[in-house]
Amino acid sequence: MKTGRGGKLNKSEAVQVRFDPILKMAAELAAGKERRTLSSFVEWAVEQAVKRTLVARDEAGNPISAFQVANECWHHEDSRRLYVLAKCYSDLLTIRERKISEAINWTDQFVKGLGDDADFVKFILISRAWDDFCRYADDHLSLEDVIIGLRNARALMDKDGTLTDADPVIDLDLSKKESP
Numbered sequence: 001m002k003t004g005r006g007g008k009l010n011k012s013e014a015v016q017v018r019f020d021p022i023l024k025m026a027a028e029l030a031a032g033k034e035r036r037t038l039s040s041f042v043e044w045a046v047e048q049a050v051k052r053t054l055v056a057r058d059e060a061g062n063p064i065s066a067f068q069v070a071n072e073c074w075h076h077e078d079s080r081r082l083y084v085l086a087k088c089y090s091d092l093l094t095i096r097e098r099k100i101s102e103a104i105n106w107t108d109q110f111v112k113g114l115g116d117d118a119d120f121v122k123f124i125l126i127s128r129a130w131d132d133f134c135r136y137a138d139d140h141l142s143l144e145d146v147i148i149g150l151r152n153a154r155a156l157m158d159k160d161g162t163l164t165d166a167d168p169v170i171d172l173d174l175s176k177k178e179s180p
Helices: 021-033 038-052 066-073 078-088 095-110 115-137 143-155
Strands: 054-057 063-065
Touching (some): 066 078, 095 115
Antiparallel strands (some): 054 063
């Protein structure tokens, strides 16, 4: 295993890749020359490519690489990773991720008036509703059903995220707005 930031071990993820036979042969030759396995060589080559590939610009107009975006947005939870990517680099989202982000934006309706506790409660709601957000993005659940699930999850929490039997009053007239 390879060590990453903070000295903790990062578990590698397996990725299945198809190569043109000539490209595969070339990669094997290059890997041999570098005294690497083909897998190690491919990982190294991809790392070099994502560090060179520019995908965004910062506020000052400086280019940002795919590697920099990934480092900035990385979190072990998919929900938090997508949340940060959507907030900082929304133009990099796939269509599916945009749909998930649209559903996530509805959580704002359930944390209004919580002040300093709003972000904490919002992340609990996002975590609890993540599967519903994904099902919505895959067209297996309606947005209305997602919002009902959020309302039910929020109804079971008090303002600091603790489970409770309280039922907050939340105006969910979907005809008033399409999305937050």
